[in-house]
Amino acid sequence: MEHFPFPDDLVQTQRAWLVAYRELATPRPARTTTLRRRLLALSEQLWWHPFWSTPAGRAPAARVELRRVARRQEQRERCAA
Template identity: 50%
Template sequence: MRHHPFPDDLVTAQEAWTRTYEELARPRPTGVTTLRRRLIRLSVQVCFHPFWTRQTHPSTSRGDLLHRVRAGQHDREETAA
């Protein structure tokens, strides 16, 4: 497992955001209102997480977080196959 500078709760929130977004992007999703509300709540958790204000690694960005989450999903898909 690679070391990353992001707190676990931030990574978990970003992973949940990505899953929710993908569910919402499916053709004819069910529970659209619930999914949209979840996406908004998760967006707030990710965007306003204290990590971004007390950042000890100034070169890290939200793009780095997205890359880390996507890489983690890819790793899990490969191990499941």
């Protein structure tokens, strides 16, 4: 597995995206429009983040690894709580 030097703000944005997606995926979520708009805004932030212009960010596996890192952090926090 390759290691990518993800900036903290990029990882936090990915984590926020995962939370919004999870909330939207629940049956009959409240605030559907708000959640969709949030997901869209977070997707835009993720897509245009400056990290993707760096050599490490150009690697095809970087986006997948970002999602893995964000999920791992969430799981660790849940276990610690």
